[in-house]
Amino acid sequence: MTKVTMTVNGKSVSAETEGRTLLSSYLREGLGLTGTHIGCDTSQCGACVVHIDGVAVKSCSVFAQDVAGSKVTTIEGMANADGSLGVIQQAFQDHHGLQCGFCTPGMVMSSAALLANNPKPTEADVRHGLEGNICRCTGYHNIVKAVMAASGQDVAAVAAE
Amino acid sequence: MAKDFGIGAEAKRTEDIRYLTGAGNYTHDVNVHGQAYAVFVRSNMAHARIKSVGAAAAEGMPGVLAVFTGEDFKDVGGNPAGWFIGSRDGSPMKEPKRPVLAHGKVRHVGDAYAAVIAQTYMEAKDAAQAVADASEFEELPAIIDMAQALADSSNRVHDEIADNQCFDWGWIEDNRAKVDAAIKAAPHVTTLELVNNRLIPNAMEPRASIGEFNPGTGDYKLTTTSQNPHLTRLLVAAFVLGIPENKLQVVAPDVGGGFGSKIYHYGEEALVLAAAKKLKKPVKWVAERSESFLSDAHGRDHVTKIELACEKDGTFIAFRTETMANVGAYLSNFSTVTPTFLHGTLMAGPYKVPNVYVNVKTVFTNTAPVDAYRGAGRPEATYSLERVVDQMCRELGLDPFEVRRKNFITTDMFPYTTPAGLAYDVGNYHATLDKAMELADVAGFEARRKAAAAKGKLRGLGLSTWIEACGIAPSNLVGILGARVGLYDAATVRVNPTGNVSVMVGAHSHGQSHETVFAQIISDMFGIPMSSVDIVHGDTAKIPFGMGSYGSRSLAVCGQAMANAADKVIAKGKKIAAHMLEATEAEIVFSDGVFAVSGTNRSKTFGEIAFSAYVPHNYPLATLEPGLEETAFYDPANFTYPAGTYLCEVEVDAETGKVDVCNFTCADDFGNVINPMVVRGQVHGGVVQGIGQALLEHGVYDENGQLLSGSYMDYTMPRADDVPFVTVDHSCITPCSHNKLGVKGCGEAGAIGSPPAVVNAVLDALNRGGHKIAHIDMPLTPSRVWSAMNA
Numbered sequence: 027m028t029k030v031t032m033t034v035n036g037k038s039v040s041a042e043t044e045g046r047t048l049l050s051s052y053l054r055e056g057l058g059l060t061g062t063h064i065g066c067d068t069s070q071c072g073a074c075v076v077h078i079d080g081v082a083v084k085s086c087s088v089f090a091q092d093v094a095g096s097k098v099t100t101i102e103g104m105a106n107a108d109g110s111l112g113v114i115q116q117a118f119q120d121h122h123g124l125q126c127g128f129c130t131p132g133m134v135m136s137s138a139a140l141l142a143n144n145p146k147p148t149e150a151d152v153r154h155g156l157e158g159n160i161c162r163c164t165g166y167h168n169i170v171k172a173v174m175a176a177s178g179q180d181v182a183a184v185a186a187e
Numbered sequence: 188m189a190k191d192f193g194i195g196a197e198a199k200r201t202e203d204i205r206y207l208t209g210a211g212n213y214t215h216d217v218n219v220h221g222q223a224y225a226v227f228v229r230s231n232m233a234h235a236r237i238k239s240v241g242a243a244a245a246e247g248m249p250g251v252l253a254v255f256t257g258e259d260f261k262d263v264g265g266n267p268a269g270w271f272i273g274s275r276d277g278s279p280m281k282e283p284k285r286p287v288l289a290h291g292k293v294r295h296v297g298d299a300y301a302a303v304i305a306q307t308y309m310e311a312k313d314a315a316q317a318v319a320d321a322s323e324f325e326e327l328p329a330i331i332d333m334a335q336a337l338a339d340s341s342n343r344v345h346d347e348i349a350d351n352q353c354f355d356w357g358w359i360e361d362n363r364a365k366v367d368a369a370i371k372a373a374p375h376v377t378t379l380e381l382v383n384n385r386l387i388p389n390a391m392e393p394r395a396s397i398g399e400f401n402p403g404t405g406d407y408k409l410t411t412t413s414q415n416p417h418l419t420r421l422l423v424a425a426f427v428l429g430i431p432e433n434k435l436q437v438v439a440p441d442v443g444g445g446f447g448s449k450i451y452h453y454g455e456e457a458l459v460l461a462a463a464k465k466l467k468k469p470v471k472w473v474a475e476r477s478e479s480f481l482s483d484a485h486g487r488d489h490v491t492k493i494e495l496a497c498e499k500d501g502t503f504i505a506f507r508t509e510t511m512a513n514v515g516a517y518l519s520n521f522s523t524v525t526p527t528f529l530h531g532t533l534m535a536g537p538y539k540v541p542n543v544y545v546n547v548k549t550v551f552t553n554t555a556p557v558d559a560y561r562g563a564g565r566p567e568a569t570y571s572l573e574r575v576v577d578q579m580c581r582e583l584g585l586d587p588f589e590v591r592r593k594n595f596i597t598t599d600m601f602p603y604t605t606p607a608g609l610a611y612d613v614g615n616y617h618a619t620l621d622k623a624m625e626l627a628d629v630a631g632f633e634a635r636r637k638a639a640a641a642k643g644k645l646r647g648l649g650l651s652t653w654i655e656a657c658g659i660a661p662s663n664l665v666g667i668l669g670a671r672v673g674l675y676d677a678a679t680v681r682v683n684p685t686g687n688v689s690v691m692v693g694a695h696s697h698g699q700s701h702e703t704v705f706a707q708i709i710s711d712m713f714g715i716p717m718s719s720v721d722i723v724h725g726d727t728a729k730i731p732f733g734m735g736s737y738g739s740r741s742l743a744v745c746g747q748a749m750a751n752a753a754d755k756v757i758a759k760g761k762k763i764a765a766h767m768l769e770a771t772e773a774e775i776v777f778s779d780g781v782f783a784v785s786g787t788n789r790s791k792t793f794g795e796i797a798f799s800a801y802v803p804h805n806y807p808l809a810t811l812e813p814g815l816e817e818t819a820f821y822d823p824a825n826f827t828y829p830a831g832t833y834l835c836e837v838e839v840d841a842e843t844g845k846v847d848v849c850n851f852t853c854a855d856d857f858g859n860v861i862n863p864m865v866v867r868g869q870v871h872g873g874v875v876q877g878i879g880q881a882l883l884e885h886g887v888y889d890e891n892g893q894l895l896s897g898s899y900m901d902y903t904m905p906r907a908d909d910v911p912f913v914t915v916d917h918s919c920i921t922p923c924s925h926n927k928l929g930v931k932g933c934g935e936a937g938a939i940g941s942p943p944a945v946v947n948a949v950l951d952a953l954n955r956g957g958h959k960i961a962h963i964d965m966p967l968t969p970s971r972v973w974s975a976m977n978a
Contacts, residue, residue: 044309060216061209063443065391066476070899073391101209115207119199122868126698127206128391128443134207153908160899162391162444163698165875165937166907168868185912 030094034059035103043090049083050074052090053100061101061131065160072159075132075139076100082139084132084158101131104138114138114176121181123172125163132159137173146177149184193711197864200703201717202696211441214395214412219469222397223252225459226311227472228301228318229481230293233329233553233892234344237291240301241321248317250310252466255302255458257290264427266452266517270524271669272354275546280354283345283551285517287427287454287461293324294344294516295553296894297481299454304462304470329892333490333511333550344516344551353514353523353549358531359608366544369505373496377579382964383567385488385513385886386879387902388560390697392443393474394483398459402467406434411456413439413725414449414695415735418672420727422452422520428460435460439725442697446876447560448483449697450737451520480897485886486560488513489526493571495579496542501590505542508534508571512549512557519558521737523549528668529564529656529738535605536572537616537654537830538594543606553892559737561876561938565655573651573943578961581954587947588624591652592617602924609656611828613921615856620652622919623832623854632836636955644838646849647952651833651944656826657932658923659738664825675822676745677732680709680752682815684801686794687719690752693733694745695725698872699934700865701741705749707861708928712753713793714780731818739829739932742861747926748821755817760796766811767791767799827923827931831855833874835944839952844973846882846949852914853940858923858931866933867915873937874913879905880938881945885966903966913937 030047031040034057041056053059053076062085065073069087076085077099104112111119114137124130133156140147140155147155152173153166161169171181192198205211228240242254265284272280289300301318305311330336330344336351344351357363370376392412399408407430413419416437423437424430442449455472462470474482490511496504512526531545580587595616596603604610632648639646659665662673679691688709694701706720713720723729733745761775764782768775768789776785783790791799800815836850853870860866883903887895896902922929942965949967953960953976963975 046309054216059209060213061211063213063392064215065393065443066899068476068898068900071391071476101207105208111204111207118207119203122200122864124203124206125700125868125872126391126444127202127211127441128213130206131209149912150908156907158906160389160391160904160906162389162446162876162904163872164868165871165873165905165913166910167871167875167913170907170912 028091030091032094033097035099045089045091047090049085049088049090049093053085059100059102063128063131065128072136073129073132075135075159077135077139082136101134104134117172117176121168121172121175123164123169129159129161133161133169137176140173141177146179147174149174192707192717194707194861196707196862198703198707198717198862200700201706202700202702213392213441213443214397214410215473217397217410217440219397219399222469222471223304223306223466224308224311225302225304225462225470225472226315227299227455228303228315230289230296230298230300232293232324232326233296234327235293235324236327237289237293237300238323238325241318242301244317244321245303245314248314250306251303251314252306253304253462254318255288255462257286257288257300260287261290263287263429266422266454267426268518268523269520269671271671272356272523272527274354275357275360280523281348282518283348287457295555296892297478297555298516302458304466329553329890331552331554331888331890331892333513333552336550336552337548344553348551351551353518353551356527356547358527358545362542362544362606366505366507366542369542370494370496370507373504374499375497375583377495377575377582379493379575379578379962381491381493381571381574381962383487383489383491383570384880384965386486386560386884387480387886388446388448388483388486389479389904390444390446390448393476393479394449394453394455395473396456396459397469397471398463399469400464400467406436407460408436408438409456409460410438410440412442412449413437414442414445414697414737415733416695416725416727417693417733418735419452419456423457423460427457436728439695442695445697447486447558447563447737450735451484451558477897480902481894482555484519484556484558485515486557487567488557489567491571493575495575497579499583501580501583501585501593503538503540503594506534506540506572508545510547512547513552513554514549515552515554515556517556519556521559522557525559525564530568532607532609533565533568533654533656534572535607537596537614537652539596539600540594541606554888561873562935563738565935566939566942569651569653569939570943574946574962577947587650588620591620610825612825612924614828614830615919615921616652616830618919619830619832619854619856622916623834623852626854626914626916627834627850627852639838643841645841645952645956646836646838647948647955649835649944649946649948649951651940651947653833653940654828654830655935655939657739657829658743658823658827659740660744660823661825662822673822674734675820676734676748677818677820678745678749678752679731679816679818680749680756682756682797684798686797688713688715689721689723690749691723691730692745692749693730693735694741695736699736699741700862704742704861704865705746708746708750709753712750715793739934742930743827743923743926743932744821744823746930747928748819750928751819751821752817755819756815759815759817762811763796763799764791766807824925829855829857829931829933829936831936831940833940833944835948837945837948837952839949839972841956844969844976846967846972848878848911848945851911854916854919855933855936856919856921857917857933858920859929860917863917866917869933870915870937871913873935874941875905875910876938877941878910878945881942881965882967883909
């Protein structure tokens with residue numbers, strides 16, 4: 027067991043881990059941040075996406091000790107300072123971009139990275155940008171709308187009801 | 188405060204806040220002090236006799252607390268089938284025992300034959316591998332192909348079942364000769380042989396269970412990923428482990444999607460409870476995705492021959508269906524009703540066809556159990572019908588829109604009893620067809636087709652007119668058909684002393700938005716803000732009873748139970764108001780949250796009545812009981828019958844066979860709609876699951892019974908860039924006639940109506956492009972489409 031220290035959602039944290047502990051397990055079991063979900067444990071579904079030093083990464087695909095010292099942001103760090111929903115979170119609620127909620131943390135984190143790189147994405151940009159995140163509930167319709175709305179675009183003009 | 192979001196409002200979802208902030212509470216997120224971890228040892232062979240289980244190999248390994256094998260459970264009960272289905276010859280269905288852990292034989296890849304409990308997950312996993320390595324089997328030939336399974340009694344999934352057949356069911360057997368004669372005499376008969384491809388549900392949250400046992404009280408607690416905690420309690424307690432129901436609490440907290448796969452009780456749930464008792468420790472198990480692929484109940488997997496007999500003008504005379512339905516290695520809880528009453532009874536569709544007969548043979552194979560998956564039998568029925576109708580139109584050169592119009596049951600014919608035995612109460616199938624054609628701009632299709640042709644694409648338009656029987660109930664009817672449970676639902680409406688409301692409902696929400704939609708109904712009925720209403724679900728210790736959520740039944744059955752309980756609260760409130768206002772009960776009127784004496788300005792608010800109910804100073808106790816809480820059980824008079832028209836436009840790449848879905852349009856009749864935003868969302872998701880079935884998804888076993896599609900690398904889930912926006916309209920409304928809310932249910936519609944629309948569109952594109960192709964089996968991958976084009 028090794029003590030692994032990193033900054034998560036702006037706070038310095040540490041937990042004892044085995045060398046084989048994945049970042050997803052470190053966050054969930056070590057830190058109790060269970061908002062990061064494990065949907066496939068093979069880096070296919072995207073439910074566990076977090077940001078490592080600003081880059082969206084499937085947290086089941088990296089060992090915790092390999093990102094020691096990094097700045098990690100999880101879904102728990104996405105709300106505004108006053109606790110209200112952040113812009114992307116709010117857009118997901120406004121546009122019914124989630125149903126069971128299980129893929130949602132990864133979707134929000136991937137969407138945030140997408141918008142950071144491409145502030146005014148087209149529908150095709152959003153669909154391509156989120157193809158690493160599987161949702162079984164929404165058919166993606168309202169997720170795409172939410173991401174475009176979060177970028178300030180008029181989604182009524184691009185998406186059917 | 189007045190009501191804010193009542194019936195019909197696009198209220199934003201209250202459950203979203205916790206899901207969007209990482210504060211959801213799924214079973215995997217629950218940790219109980221002192222918990223140990225279970226890892227299951229699963230067969231890597233499809234069919235084998237167990238010679239020895241290497242449990243000893245785990246003994247002494249770090250952290251190992253216990254190893255369980257099939258031997259430990261051989262004297263407890265099996266996990267039963269929920270419906271009894273008889274064969275045409277009067278013989279009962281074959282019901283082999285489904286044990287907690289495989290005993291004697293393993294019957295599919297993924298069949299669990301041992302479980303290791305250890306202090307940590309990793310220790311359990313390491314020890315499980317050691318048990319697997321030390322176990323010995325005599326491998327037997329795998330039984331995979333259904334026709335071969337029926338024909339070859341020398342190789343048996345269950346040694347006592349000679350022909351691997353569960354039952355041979357006829358519906359309706361009295362119609363058989365009449366249908367045979369009608370088909371023989373018909374001017375035209377179209378025949379199609381179809382495969383309804385095996386699907387793997389893939390709720391994004393893998394199954395998980397935590398068992399707890401309190402030696403001091405003898406109480407058990409099961410926290411589990413379930414769509415219906417009360418049914419799970421009944422099955423685990425009464426059928427499998429023999430625990431008194433009052434000693435078992437089942438909690439299904441936030442559940443990350445179900446789609447049918449979490450209706451059922453699975454052996455893992457019984458194992459963690461038994462292990463918790465033995466070890467006096469909580470025991471937690473969380474499936475890996477590969478376990479989900481191997482051991483969740485799969486869906487569909489029918490091989491069907493359907494014949495449509497008609498006049499030369501397309502007037503239907505008869506439908507005859509022969510289906511082999513795969514039930515896999517064991518009977519999952521709804522596996523016997525799904526291919527029969529949820530399939531055969533829908534084989535008249537929305538049509539006034541005079542003759543229908545359906546024969547279904549269910550077959551045991553060395554594959555994962557197959558059970559209800561979003562739509563459950565009704566997608567299979569709709570697919571067969573809508574495919575054969577389209578092919579008939581092509582053979583006779585008829586317009587598929589006009590043929591459907593000609594054969595639809597008309598609005599003056601309701602209530603309408605079909606030859607497949609259902610009594611449709613209301614509907615307007617012409618209206619949804621017209622609406623879909625308008626929204627999809629069918630008139631402009633030819634121009635779009637020409638534009639596509641100019642860039643080398645074959646464009647096609649596909650149509651599906653679907654109907655389903657939802658709100659799975661009523662008990663007296665399903666009892667006659669063979670259900671071993673009742674199918675009502677229940678709710679308690681508890682008005683707290685300060686006037687806010689807790690509602691305990693038997694339905695379970697795992698994406699369906701009950702916490703919002705059900706609260707809208709209460710808000711509307713009581714005239715109070717939605718924020719004053721909490722919907723409580725998923726805990727047998729909190730809610731009165733319930734049959735859970737599946738079959739698009741939550742609103743139409745449980746929602747109505749809740750509305751009935753709310754009506755009782757209002758009636759009680761009137762009694763209290765009459766006392767407080769010194770009037771008679773008959774003089775009290777209630778609206779917008781105010782109880783008033785009719786024709787006066789004397790009134791009490793809902794909150795005042797609630798407070799008085801719990802502070803009953805001066806109550807006439809002989810005639811007025813304190814408290815304001817009511818429970819209702821609601822058992823409907825009939826199924827509900829949502830219906831609609833789906834139109835799909837595709838472009839097929841003439842060079843590669845790749846299909847792009849360009850437009851998808853839905854016009855649905857769900858009866859009254861409580862929250863349009865939620866309804867559209869349900870349809871979006873269902874349609875994309877149906878597009879997945881039509882184009883991408885396929886659960887494939889090889890001849891040795893190895894699951895070739897056992898990961899997301901091999902099983903193609905629809906992703907964001909595979910699908911278009913989906914247009915959904917629900918403005919055609921014929922309210923359900925037998926529930927007061929007038930609602931029908933919308934959860935499965937998308938997955939029922941969409942696969943034939945997609946396949947019909949592809950075949951339309953290919954045939955318009957000069958390829959005379961009658962049928963291609965799903966999924967319509969580029970390889971299959973290209974091969975059909977180049978055959």
